[in-house]
Amino acid sequence: MRFLLVRRHQRLLRVARLLLGVLLLVPDPARAERVKDLAAVEGVRSNPLIGYGLVVGLDGTGDQTTQAPFTTQSLKSMLAQLGITVPSNVNPQLKNVAAVAVSAELPAFAKPGQQIDVTVSSLGNAGSLRGGALLMTPLKGADGQVYAIAQGNVVVGGLGVSGKDGSRVTINVPSAGRIPNGAQVERVVASSFAVAPELRFNLHAPDFTTAAHMAKSINAVLGGEFARAQDAVTVSVAAPADPSQRVAFLSVLENIEVAPGEAAARVVINSRTGTVVIGSGVRVMPAAVAHGSLAVTISEKPQVSQPGAFSEGQTVVVPRSQIEVTQDGAGRMFVFDAGVSLDDLVKAVNQVGAAPGDLVAILEALKEAGALRAELVVI
Known part of the structure; x- marks a missing residue:
């Protein structure tokens, strides 16, 4: 009987160890994130497009041709392509035309016939693009090839009104706007997604x-050594040879949950706004900090010196300065114990009433003293 109890106890112990090992391998649901939230597939990205065009139909808010001669040159060139010749000695005074830069983002795997949004921005001195229409404009990529054609009515969220006396009221930016679905894709961007021997995240x-956790989680789901971490950025996964299976394969990969590594201990300080962000891994070694602020106030109270009667003197203003020095928080000191966490650090600083500027000074002093176990980044 005793032998059976011992065997049963050993069997339960082995099961408990096995369950513990499985639990250690399973990511914590509270911290686990999907692969699609942590990484992007190499080569699957958007491509910027740019073009130059004309917006017509403005209500007298177009470019002034004397200061933007390229608008007139563009209009003459466009009319020449349509069979209309403008005499060289004629310089049209345009008020309803504006030269614009047209930009857009071509999504990954965009196919001919699909529509994308475009942004239209004035290049000259047009006061507003409200009510204008963009004429057919080719959009080119970095290789100089045309990938889309833009055209349509410009939607402007801003408003600009001016008076004859030169006064002007402007709301938002009336010299820029958007055209929803204003461009049609004409060319496909080449991609190695279907032919590459492996997928890289x-x-x-x-x-x-x-990166190590991601490769380990992918291998655990696929049941083999299919993924490997190449460096701190890239994780490569062997892909199916059949291109038709890659979409389903990638759908499985990007939904795998991974426990990301903790970020490096870092304190980020914005010197322009005074914003201080302290990471969760920041620790402070034993240190004593004294906090106090010294205020110097100089006030000018000039006095008038009036000469006596019949003295033939002049009335003069005599400067009088009053200087006052005050020190708040003198003698206040707090002590950090070993391994103080972020919460303790914030509580200690708040108790002495330190402003953001004072907090920056305290953190910099702790870093110089070697008590701050974190990277201090000033942007």
Whole structure:
């Protein structure tokens, strides 16, 4: 009987160890993130497009040709292509035409016939693009090829009104607007997605631990050594040879949950706005900090010196300065114990009433003293 109890106890112990090992391998649901949220597939990205065009139909708010001669040159060139010749000695005074730059983002895998949004921005001195229409404009990529054609009515969210006396009221930016679905895709961007022997995931935030965890989680789901971390950014996965299976394969991969590694201990300080962001991994070693602020106030109270009667003197203004020095928080000191966490650090600083500027000074002093276990980044 005793032998059976011992065997049963050993069997339960082995099961408990097995369950513990499985639980250690399963990511924490509270911290786990999907692969699609941590990384992007290499080569699957949008491409910027740009073009030059004309917006017509403005209500007298177009470019002034004396200061924007390229608008007149563009209009003459367009009319020449339509069979209309403008004499060289004629310089049209345009008020309803504006030269614009047209930009757009071509999504990955966009096919001919699909429509994309475009942004229209004035290049000259047009006061407003409200009510205008963009004429047919080719949009080119970085290789100089035309990938889309834009045309349509410009939607402007701003408003500009001016008076004859030169006064002007402007709301938002009336010299720029958008055309929803204003461009039609004409060319496909070449992609190696269907022919590459492996798929590569590039992490949004480089981290060796996250890359290792991602490769481990992918291998656990696929049941083999299919993924490997190349560096702190890239995780490569062997892809199916059949291109028709890659979409379903990638759908499985991007929904795998991964426990990302903890970010490096870092304190970020914005020197322009005074914003201070302290990471969760920041620790402070034993240190004593004294906090106090010294205020110097100088006030000018000039006095008038009036000469006596019949003295033939002049009335003069005599300067009088009053200087006052005050020191708040003198003698206040707080002590950090070893391994103080972020919460303790914030509480200690708040108790002495430190402003953001004072907090920056305290953190910089702790870093110089070697008590701040974090990277201090000033942007």
